[in-house]
Amino acid sequence: EIVMTQSPATLSVSPGDRVTLSCRASQSVDLNLAWYQQKPGQAPRLLIYRASTRATGLPARFSGSGSGTDFTLTISSLQSEDFAVYYCQQYNDWPPFTFGPGTKVDVK
């Protein structure tokens, strides 16, 4: 099973900040990595797939990068609606598909 880790666990930021979230896989997942956003009481929402492809309708302030074992999700200028928990997920090897533990982005 591929183990996903994310850092930091919590990130306290202000609107307008540039935010960088990290995700690491225990072995290479090539480009087969997705990012999701989850707000309280809601289902996760797909943001990024294939490491860097934005989902339909996703604002350009969100970008993904990386390959192999190290990945990054960047929010260029955080908006108020971006406070949430962010998860990465590998889909290179299964079963099982595995998620990282999440990074919570909250208000400083």
Next chain:
Amino acid sequence: QVQLQESGPGLVKPSQTLSLTCTVSGDPISGGSYFWNWIRQPAGKGLDWIGRVHTSGNIDYHPSLNSRLRISIDKSKNQISLKLSSVTAADTAVYFCARSVWPTHYFDFWGQGMLVTVSS
């Protein structure tokens, strides 16, 4: 746009079987090469993939749940079902159904989720 809705009992007794249904609307369940996945999330914790069924009927289960889990598809009703037997308190979670599309395996559409509590 495809929509998914989970339904079923919100309370299950220990040692019994948890049964949930995911109803898909807006697109035939076999309208493409789709996988229909179940993912769960214990309160305050992360996401755990449980298993999936393809429109062809092929199934993948999480290895740790393989002996207790059954996922099936009913194309006539546009539904996917989940049955998890011999439940314990550790199975208490919000259960989501979600779609993925072959040959990719990320989850593009999700249901709103349903809380299932295992308690006597």
